[in-house]
Amino acid sequence: MNKSVLSKESFLNFLKERNLIEEGDFDNLYEIYSLVVDAIYEVLAVSNNPFDLYVNHFVIIIYIINEYKFYLSLKNIEKVDGKHQLSEEQIHFIGSLCADKYLTNEKLNYKSESFANRFNPPISTLNLYLNFSLRILESSVSLKSRNDILIKNMLVKALKMGKCILNLLIEGFETEAFSTWRTLHENECIIFCLVKNGTEIFTEYFKHIKYSLAYRGQIKSKEATDKIFEEIKEEMKKHDLKSKDMKKFIEYGYLYVSKEAQNSDVPIKLNFRDGVERVAGLSNYSKVYEMASEIAHSSPLLLFSRREYYFNVTLLNLYETFFRLEIIFEAIFKSLNNDALINQYERLKQVYLGELRSIYQIVKQNFIASNTKLNKSEDAK
Numbered sequence: 001m002n003k004s005v006l007s008k009e010s011f012l013n014f015l016k017e018r019n020l021i022e023e024g025d026f027d028n029l030y031e032i033y034s035l036v037v038d039a040i041y042e043v044l045a046v047s048n049n050p051f052d053l054y055v056n057h058f059v060i061i062i063y064i065i066n067e068y069k070f071y072l073s074l075k076n077i078e079k080v081d082g083k084h085q086l087s088e089e090q091i092h093f094i095g096s097l098c099a100d101k102y103l104t105n106e107k108l109n110y111k112s113e114s115f116a117n118r119f120n121p122p123i124s125t126l127n128l129y130l131n132f133s134l135r136i137l138e139s140s141v142s143l144k145s146r147n148d149i150l151i152k153n154m155l156v157k158a159l160k161m162g163k164c165i166l167n168l169l170i171e172g173f174e175t176e177a178f179s180t181w182r183t184l185h186e187n188e189c190i191i192f193c194l195v196k197n198g199t200e201i202f203t204e205y206f207k208h209i210k211y212s213l214a215y216r217g218q219i220k221s222k223e224a225t226d227k228i229f230e231e232i233k234e235e236m237k238k239h240d241l242k243s244k245d246m247k248k249f250i251e252y253g254y255l256y257v258s259k260e261a262q263n264s265d266v267p268i269k270l271n272f273r274d275g276v277e278r279v280a281g282l283s284n285y286s287k288v289y290e291m292a293s294e295i296a297h298s299s300p301l302l303l304f305s306r307r308e309y310y311f312n313v314t315l316l317n318l319y320e321t322f323f324r325l326e327i328i329f330e331a332i333f334k335s336l337n338n339d340a341l342i343n344q345y346e347r348l349k350q351v352y353l354g355e356l357r358s359i360y361q362i363v364k365q366n367f368i369a370s371n372t373k374l375n376k377s378e379d380a381k
Helices: 008-018 023-044 057-075 088-107 121-139 146-170 174-197 199-215 222-238 243-257 259-263 272-280 283-296 307-334 339-380
Strands: none
Touching: 008 023, 008 057, 023 057, 023 088, 057 088, 121 146, 121 307, 121 339, 146 174, 146 199, 146 307, 174 199, 174 272, 174 283, 174 307, 199 222, 199 243, 222 243, 243 259, 243 272, 259 272, 272 283, 283 307, 307 339
16 A cells, blocks of 8 residues: 655645644644554555545644644643644644544544435535525625515525535435424524514514513613513513413514414414414424424434435425525515626526426425335235
């Protein structure tokens, strides 16, 4: 096995160009690097796996720099003549940690069996769209209204959760991805509650954020906190609520001003399923939300579940959530009147949104077919 190692000059230039660490520590770091590379190649020399022969020196260096900086802060080691004075024992200790972490985390990293990889079109296409949307929202969208800023921030969080779900599915963590979709669905429902009901509910929502801060002890002034609690009690009286209902009112009381609450003969409830989800117009997801909640709360479904089933359920629900949120994204995006970016978005949408809808239909058809086949097989038993 041919051992490759960066020369000291190349190693130092690499660190200098990227300004990764102070110059006085270069010698310590190169000594650690040499020890780590020796240890790694010694272990890999006896491996029968040809993929183990590749050693990523950049990753090794990043491990070393992070371990070195952490060790210095942990031990509070001071400088002498611009250089941290480490004993050979300390140098070897840091080197040993880095070699172990590289070998274990990079070469022996635990991988759960997965039903898709990041190159799989249902994953990669949606990931492309999420990446574009997030970059635009975080770097290009400039909004002035606090209502628009709130929706933008909630949308950013929702799209980030979408990426998180895809990453969990890629890594083979289907039930964890499904329980994350549950949180995404909650966020989505609040967005739709606000968007559907306009200015008045935004005002109430911001007021209930203030109530929540007071309830959690996040208001610095006791006098201000007491005043807020008096306001909460007055508001609760208007709705004939008892003191035991305070937490529910703080969390969901803004729903009282929604059109659903004002116009329906059936009172809304201060909870998610019969409150937020209903006002959002997404009550048809209550069953799948309930199933995701059981998994999130470690019911037997978490342990005794068909992994492929939850992979497909999660992916399908993520797609459906995305299609709805994309409408909100488009409305915010097009309000900016930036022709160049809007044209870029229109091209993306023209090519990939239709592709995503086609992918969704294929995944859905395959899911229905596989479950029909499974049910017939179980009936035959």
